[in-house]
Amino acid sequence: MQAQLIALDWGTSSLRAYKLGPAGAVLEQRSLACGIMHLPIEPRDIAGIYCTNGFELAFDTACGDWLDAQPGLPVIACGMVGSAQGWSEAAYRNTPVDVASLGQALHCVRSLRGVDVHIVPGVIEQVGLPNVMRGEETQVVGVLQGLGTQVLIGLPGSHSKWVEVIEGRITHFDTFMTGELFAVLSKHSILGRTQQPCDQFQAEAFDRGVQVALSKDGQRGVLSTLFSARTLGLTAELSPDQQPDYLSGLLIGHELAGLPDHARHKPIILVGAAPLCARYQRALALCGFAHVSLAQEATERGLWQLAVAAGLTQPVTEA
Amino acid sequence: MQAQLIALDWGTSSLRAYKLGPAGAVLEQRSLACGIMHLPIEPRDIAGIYCTNGFELAFDTACGDWLDAQPGLPVIACGMVGSAQGWSEAAYRNTPVDVASLGQALHCVRSLRGVDVHIVPGVIEQVGLPNVMRGEETQVVGVLQGLGTQVLIGLPGSHSKWVEVIEGRITHFDTFMTGELFAVLSKHSILGRTQQPCDQFQAEAFDRGVQVALSKDGQRGVLSTLFSARTLGLTAELSPDQQPDYLSGLLIGHELAGLPDHARHKPIILVGAAPLCARYQRALALCGFAHVSLAQEATERGLWQLAVAAGLTQPVTEA
Numbered sequence: 001m002q003a004q005l006i007a008l009d010w011g012t013s014s015l016r017a018y019k020l021g022p023a024g025a026v027l028e029q030r031s032l033a034c035g036i037m038h039l040p041i042e043p044r045d046i047a048g049i050y051c052t053n054g055f056e057l058a059f060d061t062a063c064g065d066w067l068d069a070q071p072g073l074p075v076i077a078c079g080m081v082g083s084a085q086g087w088s089e090a091a092y093r094n095t096p097v098d099v100a101s102l103g104q105a106l107h108c109v110r111s112l113r114g115v116d117v118h119i120v121p122g123v124i125e126q127v128g129l130p131n132v133m134r135g136e137e138t139q140v141v142g143v144l145q146g147l148g149t150q151v152l153i154g155l156p157g158s159h160s161k162w163v164e165v166i167e168g169r170i171t172h173f174d175t176f177m178t179g180e181l182f183a184v185l186s187k188h189s190i191l192g193r194t195q196q197p198c199d200q201f202q203a204e205a206f207d208r209g210v211q212v213a214l215s216k217d218g219q220r221g222v223l224s225t226l227f228s229a230r231t232l233g234l235t236a237e238l239s240p241d242q243q244p245d246y247l248s249g250l251l252i253g254h255e256l257a258g259l260p261d262h263a264r265h266k267p268i269i270l271v272g273a274a275p276l277c278a279r280y281q282r283a284l285a286l287c288g289f290a291h292v293s294l295a296q297e298a299t300e301r302g303l304w305q306l307a308v309a310a311g312l313t314q315p316v317t318e319a
Numbered sequence: 320m321q322a323q324l325i326a327l328d329w330g331t332s333s334l335r336a337y338k339l340g341p342a343g344a345v346l347e348q349r350s351l352a353c354g355i356m357h358l359p360i361e362p363r364d365i366a367g368i369y370c371t372n373g374f375e376l377a378f379d380t381a382c383g384d385w386l387d388a389q390p391g392l393p394v395i396a397c398g399m400v401g402s403a404q405g406w407s408e409a410a411y412r413n414t415p416v417d418v419a420s421l422g423q424a425l426h427c428v429r430s431l432r433g434v435d436v437h438i439v440p441g442v443i444e445q446v447g448l449p450n451v452m453r454g455e456e457t458q459v460v461g462v463l464q465g466l467g468t469q470v471l472i473g474l475p476g477s478h479s480k481w482v483e484v485i486e487g488r489i490t491h492f493d494t495f496m497t498g499e500l501f502a503v504l505s506k507h508s509i510l511g512r513t514q515q516p517c518d519q520f521q522a523e524a525f526d527r528g529v530q531v532a533l534s535k536d537g538q539r540g541v542l543s544t545l546f547s548a549r550t551l552g553l554t555a556e557l558s559p560d561q562q563p564d565y566l567s568g569l570l571i572g573h574e575l576a577g578l579p580d581h582a583r584h585k586p587i588i589l590v591g592a593a594p595l596c597a598r599y600q601r602a603l604a605l606c607g608f609a610h611v612s613l614a615q616e617a618t619e620r621g622l623w624q625l626a627v628a629a630g631l632t633q634p635v636t637e638a
Contacts, residue, residue, distance in 0.1 A: 124554075126554070128535075128536055129531065129536045129544065129547040129550065129551070130547065130550040130551060130553065130554045130556070131546065131547075131550055132550055132553060159546060174539060174543055175543065175546040175550075176540075176542040176543050176546070177508070177542055177545045177546055178542050180508055180509065181504075181508075181542065181545075184503045184504065184507045184508050185500075185503065187507070188503045188506070188507045189496070189499055189500075189503050190499065212448065216447075217447055217448045219577075220493060220495075220577035220578075221495075221540060221541060221573050221574075221576065221577040222540060222541055222542060223495040223496055223497050223500065223541060223570065223573055223574050223577060224493050224494065224495050224574075224577050225448065226496045226500075227450065227478060227494040227495070227496055228448040228449065228450075231448065231449040231450055231451055231494075232448070232449060234449065234451060235443075235445070235449045237449070251542065254540050254542055255540075255542050255543075257540065258538075258539035258540040258542060258543050259539075
């Protein structure tokens, strides 16, 4: 089937490339460890030119053969590739921002082979503490279709985002460093020393962590409850293989306790890796959030829709 | 001057040895990098016996010559040396605990040279989330003399403790992993990447961090405000050399925000390293805590008083 668009989800540590066909159907996809902090360094010829630029090399590795086969294919990309440390900086758009309008604000960088790469700008909030996203705005576009006028979109990860959308506009968002904190505490703090990794999800320990975060003890904040991941081990209430999931539940519980009260009454959509979304879904239920659903393929759908909005491709192929 | 007691403050990473004279005066002191996780490994003869035990080797390095000179000197020790990973486990005492009674509960381990080392037990709280301390109970003993009936003792550090004391009894305490979190985030997280260490204390950035923790944004919790240490750099509101002290103020502010309301009306005593106590004193003032003072030499005084209570030495030397 003829491709219509190349869509790149290009973050800090990885690069996912999608070849999309009519109506945005995924014809082929690839995942490379070529994030902007892990670019290739081996120079080679691209389009007859000796190339040392890591972004060009990664781009060519990700989709050079697709472009060889169909040289006219448009290319769209989102994520940290548009940051100050990326290929070319796509300036942030301020909140509140109509996400559909992002398609009119793509930032263009011309690759060595003469193909334009259209980069989706990130979003910045400058009311109160500043907050930024790159890539998540595209996922928001990808999940919004067919939803009500007010939703809260949760994007769990190293830096979880919670995005409030009202009538297609991102009005506010928060970032929680939950995933990264879990990783550095497990790897580098005293809490990791007594943890034992476990293949099986320790549901009871996870739930206990969530509940501690929601309890009166939890009101003292995560700096205080963290130590319980150690002391509950000392008192033999948590076994070493339960400690990682206890810590996971504790941190996710504190994240959810930090959501605004009105979040409780909004439909919530979770976007992200399935095992992580399952943890959040479980924790949200324990916190009493009622309307939670999961979104699939948010990134590739979002990139497709923004490319359509930008006129890079046609929403429906004519017969 | 004749010594009366050897007092050891023996923690995870370091070992401080004090030779105390009449009325607990410090005659000599030493600091060794021989904490229980960093014991010597080179075997040698001690008291004519070939020794491979790291605790014995560290003990001999710390005060073997003092004992050679005065073989009958009593020895008291506090800290992680009495933990399950220590030289010999001194079982925890439960809260509420009269700190003066700890002198009657010393745990004894006989060293190779035949000298008894008397270890102060730690304290455990098992109401609600469990909490433990080892070493801080001795510092509490050291600062309590001459104070009112109700005080709150703050012991900032890797694992800050806040200890409520009523009429000489530890009634409750909390642990905040503030110092360790600051260290792992600075060294291993994305926040460290844009930080630039600075010799000079960045007061404005520190105060801003404290104020963010106390603000409406701070109520979402530290998982959320942490990201501002990055975004305020992106928006050029914090320079790289201001970021470490901003993060320090932010974490200390969240710790203080987690103290109970009644803490605001109690006399607060800070115990610990002077530069760190100065940060806490500054942050406490920003938080509106009124009665804050600093204690000196808490550990050596506490060890002295417990040794007196145990009958290991005399409170006042008779002429």
